[in-house]
Amino acid sequence: MSNNSPFLRQPASVQVVMLKVLAALLPGIAVYIHFFGWAVVVQIAIASVTALVAETVMLAIRKKALKPFLTDGSALVTAWLVALTLPPIAPWWLAVLGVLIAIVVAKHLYGGLGQNPFNPAMVAFCALIVAYPQLMSQWPAVGFTDFGAQMQAVFGHRDLDAVVMATPLDALRTALHTPEARATVSGVLGSHATFGNIGGRGWEWIALGYLLGGLWLVQQRVITWHIPAAFLGTLGLASLLASLASPDQYAGPAFHVLTGGAMLGAFFIATDPVSGSTTPRGKLIFAAGLALLTWIIRVFGAYPDGIAFATLLMNICVPLIDMSTQPAVFGHKGKQP
Amino acid sequence: MASYLFIVLGAVLVNNVVFVRILGLCPFMGVSKKLETATGMGAATTFVLTMACGASYVIDSWLLIPNHLEYLRTLSFIVTIAAIVQLTELVIQKTSPVLHQVLGIYLPLITTNCAVLGVPLLNVGLKHNMVESMLFGFGSAVGFTLALILFAGIRERLEGADVPVYFRGTAIAMITTAIMSLAFMGFAGLDKYK
Amino acid sequence: MLEALLVMALGSVILGGALGYASVKFRVEGDPLVEKIDAILPQTQCGQCGFPGCKPYAEAIAKGEADINCCPPGGEDGIHKLADLLGREFKPLSGEHGVEKPKSTAVIDENVCIGCTLCIQACPVDAIVGAAKQMHTVVASQCTGCELCLAPCPVNCIDMVPIPETIDNWKWKYPVFAVQKAA
């Protein structure tokens, strides 16, 4: 403890910040469970336990104090984000591997909390989807909540082909990328029994759950409005313009904003202050770039969702963005009365 | 016109020399500690690589192919590139001595930067014409510069990070490169989309 | 085969010509880098690096003849700065040139001094005043602490005294990183 001024401190802590983030995730998780069953909770549990074990081991190896870091909640936030981006019926070791990559490689090798230039959960997601594209895109059908069957998929070897299907984003991309299919957006999204027209039936409710939690975080001043607003705005604008130009080829803003990881990304992933931009203007640029890349990768790329890659790509740009968007310092703003 | 754009964009992002083709790692690791030097190195490489691609195309299609001397390709490319690098070095030494000192061993290293030899050879393989060759060279070099500058930005910040002792310096730089490479895989498929 | 030789020869001649022209056109005189290195060196002129003064050491570094870790008065800090300027890796101070010591100034014991002027001749920055057969004094503000005056003194009347901490040169200390200790 320092014996220098200031001697007064506001009661605030990293722990409170992290716990608020976890709490804000709950509404989205609840809806997620409603549509995809309790396997979601199992995945979160696997990830959380792995994260805490990995964090403990790494802290011990690095000879850091255990208590303040284990209780700060940052490892849990990472674990939950990894778990929420995995398919609920992914095998257990996928979650374990993902969390290990996130905690050990993306976080602790860079010095632990606060030092990682890349979002750990997104590093994990990208590594997994590159290594196990098949497993990472096996989502159960919306409404398939048979816990026993899910657990067999997670812990056993039961093939769930019968109930597995692509996410709306994935289905749309695959159809549109196959010229022979002559698919149209309305054809794919409208014809499919389980998909609604907004974000894919079920998905839009999960997105609204995350939106609710996210808005609470803004209200609690844990995050600022800049990143979610710029992200959702840019994503909406890009998809709107494209869908206006060619409604058959490009899905509209409602679909893009409410499907996949868009809402989770806007409020919980892109707003990670450690790996994201920190200046007000930088946040806007960061989020806008993130949204644009997400849309490009979703529409033209080879992967089902673009959030994770876009996040890493923008993480790479953060030092330069921050450097070039430093706010003017008191007295250096140019105009004086 | 659009196809030219695709060549450049493809070379910059989708098939980034450093992150996807894994070429030119030596200067990438060596000259990325400071933003300023990274920019300088990038500029020098861009110049050399664009020139090298043009010159290689000329030599290949006007000298080697008509005379059925394709087996001299690698040799003659190396000679050409070496000369261009030497020229660049002389110019930089005159115009920016500090940059010259900083780039030090790396400037001659552009000669052996596998990217600078690799890209002209890729050009031959891809059957690019003169304009395409130079655009491809330029795009690859811009991709290299981009990689270098972004990497330097991260490294400048990492300098203040509490990285575990055994991972300081090159080790963490390698890991960072890996993650950046992972991120660039997100661009996969973009160049095939027509 | 002949064609191949011709092609390569032609290429060499053209490129060689271009290089020759450029080397004349872009000839560089002098080396501004030496100035930049010299500006980092502490200017004690102590010669611990093995060169007669800071400038010669700077020249040697610029030419690549000397390493950047041979200057004990400059300390780790100086090496960091040199490494930064030259884009080289930092390396710890090489032991053979001496160790980093607290900043000191020379003080002449005026009761013992015999006024031989040897130290005056040794001082590289003329920081010692006095005349023959009269006792000498070190001008503390100008003394660089190079210790070059110690050896020539026939009566060993010069001591290196560390500069004491006063209100004027007191510095705020680096805050202790409390988290390292078990909390």
Add this chain to the structure above:
Amino acid sequence: MRPLFGFTGGVKPASHKTESNQGGIVVAPLPPVLTVPLRQNAGLASRPLVQAGDRVLKGQAIAGPGGSISVAIHAPTSGTVRGIETHPIPHPSGLLAPCVVIEADGEDRWIERTPVDPYALPVEELRTRLRDAGVVGLGGAAFPSFVKTQHGPTQRIETLILNGAECEPFITCDDLLMRTQAGQILDGAAVLAHIAGAQRIVVGIEDNKPEAVAAMTAAAQRAGLLVEVVAVPTRYPAGGEKQLIRVLTGIEVPFGKLPPDYGVQCFNVATAYATARALLHGEPMISRLVTVTGNVERPGNFEVRIGTPIADLLKLAEPKADTDRNLMGGPMMGFALPTLDAPVIKATNCILAGSKAMFPAPGPEMPCIRCGSCARACPMDLQPFEMYWFSRAKILGKAQEYHLFDCIECGCCTYVCPSRIPLVDYFRFAKSEIRAREKENEAADAARQRYEFRLEREEREKQEKAAKLAAKAAETKAKLAQAGDADDKKALIAAAVARAQEQKAEEKPGVE
């Protein structure tokens, strides 16, 4: 009504003013021994004028200005000078510094006081009097006031701002002074405005001091002065010079510039009061108002002589048993006193007793998560977390690029940090390290010049010597050739003598 401009950032800690501003001003008793440090003002230390054994009268100068930015220091009472001794002074380092120690004779006899009519004297004369009366800024920095009334050819002082904001929690000495001495403060301010050539006086007072605002407004109306008394919103650090100027005028004075560059100058209310005492009453600055508060039974404001041991002052307020530290200044910018042996100096505005309960130890310091709370709280619009990142890693150049030196060390960033990082500590460390290095660089430059000069001189001497020898040799040769055999020997001997003399002369070193 003057439009207010506000400033970004800032924090609102609990003000704790009522503890100490309820009672009146208590005059502290005369201690038997007073220790008056020779360094009390920003700039250069004062030069002592007395020796051990000298008898001095109250208000007699015991030290004169030690340079252009320095003021005189006066005996706080009559008595005998015990000597100039090194003694602890109130400084975060806890180092000793030279002080004039006076043993009071108890008579407390004034030197002859000469009040002046400031409007009848030339301005230069007033400045000199201000300097010789030892008037320095009483807000905390103790910068010589007479210097602040001057301005360079490209500068001007139109508006004189009187700082009565007193934004630090706990401190109420300015509040009390404004309530009780509003008239004197405004008289002093008018004199300062006259010296500085200012046309307007604006008084800024935080709106949590309604009594002070009322007293000052009433006094301004009574005196018929062109003074605007403005209540500014209460938000720390509204009383920072730069912040108050911004709030009242909208002008931002950047680092490296001074208020007169923008037509304003800022004085503390207590400084204005001291000016009035010095010029209108002929009383040099020998005492000041000090708030003693915090973990004490009887908090309040005391009129204390400079040189009074802080321990004596603290006793008047009866510190509680669990007091574990004593601060000089407020809880945001003050520092822990290494020892209570140190005396009250001109910069002492508050002695704040603290306990574990009052200032609980913050939780363990965690790594920065770049949440940006500090940037939002920073009244200077800095990015403290970036400055911290590089200061912590001792990459000082980078820290400086993020405007480290614009930091006013107000402590807002540390106050809000959820990772409980002592950010200001890192900034203070980085600043003093950079300053030390700059000094070293200057010394190195000087050494280089002297070394080069020496090399040049040695070279020149060598050449001169060679030239002389050559000339001698030529001369001798010529003589030999001319004189023939007869004078040969003579010439040779003469030449040898000359050479010997030459060498003798050569042996004499270059004398400084």
